Structures are given as C-alpha cells and as structure tokens.
Amino acid sequence: MGKLLPIVLLIAGLAVGVGVRLVLAPSDKAKEPAEAAQIPKADKTNKSKKGKGDDSGVHEYLKLTKQFVIPVVAEDEISALVTMSLSLEVRPGIAEAFYEIEPKLRDRFLQVLFDHANIGGFDGAFTRSDNLGALRKALLEVARKDLGQDVSKVLIMSVSRQDT
Incomplete structure (x- = not known):
C-alpha cells in the first residue's frame, strides 16, 4: 500500500x-x-505593414549590409571614429534593384557622412534630433537620386563614437 x-x-x-x-x-x-x-515573421527584406498616414500602407526595410566607419578629424589627426548602421524604408518590390546598386549607394552615403563629420556634425552632442535629422535628410536626398521616390525614409539603426 x-x-x-x-x-x-x-x-x-x-x-x-x-x-x-x-x-x-x-x-x-x-x-x-x-x-x-501577431506580427508576421520577417523575411529577408523585413516586410512590415503600417496603417496610419501612408499611401500604400506597406513598406520594406532594407538594411545596408555593413556598418559605416567615419573618421572624425581634428588638427590633421583622427580624434574619433564613428560607426553607423543604416536601413532604408522603401516601397515593396525594389529589393533587387537596391542590392544591385548598393555599392554605389554606399559610396554616396559615405561622402555625405564624411561631409557631415567635416562640418562638425559628429562633435559634441552629435545625437541631438536636429543634428541627426539634417543627416537623415541629406542621406535621403542621395538615396532618392539612385532609387527615386521609392525611398521614403533613411533609418539610423545604430550610431556610436569612439574617441582615440
């Protein structure tokens, strides 16, 4: 028992x-x-739906494959390095065109980032919204030169500064 x-x-x-x-x-x-x-699982191009204030309501988020590394020069020497990851909010269906011209787009983005660094954009409180807003606007103009109005936003996914 x-x-x-x-x-x-x-x-x-x-x-x-x-x-x-x-x-x-x-x-x-x-x-x-x-x-x-439930949010649908993201595929390779990270499709997402957005309901308010949008024409089509659907966007793809395309991540540039590598981070950008931008030197900050002061008195003819590198005083810091800024690393930044970017993505684009685009109309669905242009992923193939994006990946074909990504090297050209990266080159143009780097030039914008270098210019931003040279005018002091990464000095002091470089993460202020007005400072990053101006940078986003300049990057968006460059992206639209290559991809047209299919690009609606440039998203800064990460940004960090390492002083030397």
Whole structure:
C-alpha cells in the first residue's frame, strides 16, 4: 500500500492538471484576435505593414549590409571614429534593384557622412534630433537620386563614437 500511494497521487495530480487546463483554456473565439494581432515573421527584406498616414500602407526595410566607419578629424589627426548602421524604408518590390546598386549607394552615403563629420556634425552632442535629422535628410536626398521616390525614409539603426 505504501508503494501504491505515490502512483495514485501522481495520476490524480495529472488528472487535476488536465482538468484545470481544459477549464482555463481560452475559447476559440478568444484565440482568433490574438492570432490576428501577431506580427508576421520577417523575411529577408523585413516586410512590415503600417496603417496610419501612408499611401500604400506597406513598406520594406532594407538594411545596408555593413556598418559605416567615419573618421572624425581634428588638427590633421583622427580624434574619433564613428560607426553607423543604416536601413532604408522603401516601397515593396525594389529589393533587387537596391542590392544591385548598393555599392554605389554606399559610396554616396559615405561622402555625405564624411561631409557631415567635416562640418562638425559628429562633435559634441552629435545625437541631438536636429543634428541627426539634417543627416537623415541629406542621406535621403542621395538615396532618392539612385532609387527615386521609392525611398521614403533613411533609418539610423545604430550610431556610436569612439574617441582615440
């Protein structure tokens, strides 16, 4: 009898657990809105939907494959290095065209970033919104030269500065 009691308690515990699960489980009606609210998994081009204030409502986010490294020069010497990761918010379907011209786009972005560094854009409080806003605007103009109006935003994914 002493060896049988633990087995009976185990079976009773399992039965109670299954019963509680059935009673407390959400109904099928409750599952549907939760499933509809889930964000679809991102594919290679990171497709995302946006509902408010947008013409098409759908964008792709294309990440430039490598970080940008920008030297900050002071008194003819490198005083700091800034690293930055960028992505573009674009109209769906231009991913192939983007990846074909990415080297050209990276070159133009680097020139904008170098110019920004040379006018002191990465000095002091370089992460102020007005400072980064001007940089985003300049990068957007360059992106639109190559990709047209299909580019709606340039997103700064990360930025850091390492003083030497």
